[in-house]
Amino acid sequence: MTVHRGRWTLEDRLEQGLRELPFDVPAGTAAVTVELSFDGGVIDLGCGGPGGFRGWSGGARRAYTVAADWATPGYLPGELEPGTWHVWLGLHRIPPDGVPYEVTVTASSSLPPRPEVPAPPPRPERPPRRDLPAPAGMRWLAGDLHSHTVHSDGTLTVHELACLAASRGLDYLAVTDHNTVSHHPELPAAGAHAGVLLLPGQEVTTDLGHANVFGDTGWVDFRRPSADWAAFAQARGGLMSINHPLSGDCAWRRPLPPESRPKFAEIWHPSWWDRRWGAPLAWADVWRPTGIVPLGGSDFHDPGQFKNLGEPVTWALTEDDQVLDALAAGRVAIAAGPDAPVLLRVEDDLIALDADGTVLVRPDGRRVAVRGDKVRVPAEGPGMHRLESHENEVIALCG
Numbered sequence: 001m002t003v004h005r006g007r008w009t010l011e012d013r014l015e016q017g018l019r020e021l022p023f024d025v026p027a028g029t030a031a032v033t034v035e036l037s038f039d040g041g042v043i044d045l046g047c048g049g050p051g052g053f054r055g056w057s058g059g060a061r062r063a064y065t066v067a068a069d070w071a072t073p074g075y076l077p078g079e080l081e082p083g084t085w086h087v088w089l090g091l092h093r094i095p096p097d098g099v100p101y102e103v104t105v106t107a108s109s110s111l112p113p114r115p116e117v118p119a120p121p122p123r124p125e126r127p128p129r130r131d132l133p134a135p136a137g138m139r140w141l142a143g144d145l146h147s148h149t150v151h152s153d154g155t156l157t158v159h160e161l162a163c164l165a166a167s168r169g170l171d172y173l174a175v176t177d178h179n180t181v182s183h184h185p186e187l188p189a190a191g192a193h194a195g196v197l198l199l200p201g202q203e204v205t206t207d208l209g210h211a212n213v214f215g216d217t218g219w220v221d222f223r224r225p226s227a228d229w230a231a232f233a234q235a236r237g238g239l240m241s242i243n244h245p246l247s248g249d250c251a252w253r254r255p256l257p258p259e260s261r262p263k264f265a266e267i268w269h270p271s272w273w274d275r276r277w278g279a280p281l282a283w284a285d286v287w288r289p290t291g292i293v294p295l296g297g298s299d300f301h302d303p304g305q306f307k308n309l310g311e312p313v314t315w316a317l318t319e320d321d322q323v324l325d326a327l328a329a330g331r332v333a334i335a336a337g338p339d340a341p342v343l344l345r346v347e348d349d350l351i352a353l354d355a356d357g358t359v360l361v362r363p364d365g366r367r368v369a370v371r372g373d374k375v376r377v378p379a380e381g382p383g384m385h386r387l388e389s390h391e392n393e394v395i396a397l398c399g
Contacts, residue, residue, distance in 0.1 A: 004087070005102040008043070013091040017207060018223060020048065020086040023105040027082040031067035031108045034087055038101040044090030046179070047075060050083040053219045056179040058205065059092060060153040070114045073151040074180050092207065120159035120193050124167035130338060132315070132353070133346055140315045141323060142338050143172035146203070146212060146243065146266065146297025147309065152177035155302040158186040162194035164303070168310040169338045172323050174297070176201035176212050181219045199323060203243065204229055209252035210243040212266065212297070215324055227260040239264055239327055241295050245283050247271035261288050264327065268296035268312045268334045268397060275394040284384070291363075291383050293327065294397045296334040311337050315344070330399040343387050343396040350385060350398065351376050358387040358395050 002023040012019075025032060036045050046056035047066065054066055055075025064072035071077040087103050132140040148154030149161050156164065158175065165173040175198055177183050184200045191198035201214045204222045211229060213220050215238030220229050233240040241264035245252040248271065265287065267280050284292045296312035316323050317331035326332065335342040341355035352360060352375045360368050363383030370387065379385070387395040 001107075002105040003102065005100075007098045007100045008041075008089075008091055008094050009098045010094050010096050013094040017091050019089045019091065021089065021103055022084050022086055023107075025049070025080050025082055025085050025107055028109055029080045029082070029107045030111045031065055032080060032085070033063065033065045033106045033108070033112070035063045035104045035106075036087075036089070036101065037062065038099050040097075041091075041095055041099040042093035043099065043101060044088075044092050046088035046090070048086045048088060050081045050085070053221070054085075055182060056088070056152075058090070058152060058178050065112060067111055069111070071182065073149070074177070074182050076182055118157060118159075120190070121163045123194060124163045126166045126195065127169040127338070129169070129171070132342070132344060133351055134317060135347055138317055138319050140333075140344070141171035141197075141318050141321065141326075142310070142313050142315055143170055143174070143197075143199075143323065144298050144300065144310050144312075145174045145199075145201075145214070145241070145295050145314050146176055146269070147173055147300040148177055148203075149175060149183055151180055151183040152203075153301060155304075158183055158190045158198075159193060161300075161309075162190040162196050162198055164309055166194040166196045168308075170196055170310050170313070172197040172199060172316070172321075173309075174199040174201040174212070174214055176203040176214075176297075178203050178205040179222050184216065197321060197323065204240075206254065209245075209254040210250055211252075211262075212241045212243055214239045214241070214327070226254045226256045230256075230260050230262055237324075239324060241266055242287070243297070244269040244271050244299070245287070246279055258288075263288060263291070263293050263330075264295055265292050266297050267292070267294040268394075270299055270307045270311075276392050278392075281386075281394075293330040293332060293399045294334055294384055295327070295332065296397075313338050313340075315342065317344075317346075332399040334397040336395070341387060341395050343385060343398040345379055345385070345398050348379055349376050350379050352387060352396075355387050355395065358389060361386045361388055 044058040047054040057074040187198040217236035217238035296314045315333040316326035385398045
């Protein structure tokens with residue numbers, strides 16, 4: 001058994017926000033259990049072994065177990081390499097009077113009982129799919145690009161989340177747990193069971209900003225500079241998007257050189273609760289003057305929260321259901337929900353559906369009233385278009 005105890009101070013956090021406490025894993029160890037206790041503040045929890053990343057649960061847990069054939073959600077099962085491991089502690093919030101803490105690490109030569117895994121819920125009935133105009137050989141898929149499970153700070157299992165997505169009429173869902181990829185192995189079976197495409201993702205999470213990385217890229221090291229995140233994702237065929245850039249203490253404040261800034265940004269997020277507020281659109285213009293691809297995500301965690309899965313919905317115009325290819329090409333449209341008014345770019349035209357009485361706003365600021373439930377006009381160049389109400393509330397976005 002290894003015990004670390006002490007008191008973290010505000011100065012400790014300012015000097016180095018992530019601390020690594022060592023412990024030894026002898027040869028033949030079957031499982032390691034880490035328990036954290038502290039009084040006041042917020043301390044995040046994770047783990048690294050000689051081979052690198054072994055898990056992260058942030059502030060969602062105060063204990064975890066890593067064993068050869070199972071691990072606490074958020075952590076990676078597998079053989080325990082002998083040598084020096086580290087408990088990762090993120091000093092997320094440390095008040096001026098400090099935080100006393102204790103970490104206890106127990107290495108066991110026998111496997112602890114494996115927790116019971118709940119059975120998947122029944123495959124849900126899904127609402128009828130919306131028939132949106134698309135070029136030959138392509139179709140629009142309804143999806144949500146930001147969600148969480150028990151592998152970070154969500155309350156649903158991967159299977160439960162997948163079934164909820166299908167019941168909400170979604171065709172795809174990106175599962176983006178915080179700073180971990182432990183949910184990725186569960187995605188194919190859960191998606192097949194529910195009848196929904198689950199995209200592997202992760203929300204790279206720090207005190208000064210969050211970013212989603214989509215794709216089977218492997219774990220992104222949140223301890224590295226943000227430019228490294230983007231380069232890592234690109235090198236492995238993934239996409240990185242800045243998340244909720246103006247959302248309270250989760251707003252984006254990390255340095256990122258202009259040449260490294262991704263063209264994807266989660267402009268439409270539940271924190272944009274009053275869409276007459278133009279700051280997210282103004283941020284996008286400043287962030288990347290050459291233009292962004294707007295994305296939407298519900299940031300869903302818990303059915304009891306105010307955030308609903310699929311609100312907003314990101315429509316992706318796909319060929320062979322390749323959602324990442326559609327995002328990379330900017331073939332996206334964002335609406336308040338699966339049945340809400342939508343603005344689509346189809347080849348060289350814009351099509352506004354169920355949007356009678358709204359206003360079409362072009363990238364250069366020109367505006368025209370939309371009259372009718374299906375209005376088709378020339379796109380007249382690239383850039384983000386949008387529909388607004390007569391009170392300047394954003395109704396729909398189009399890449």
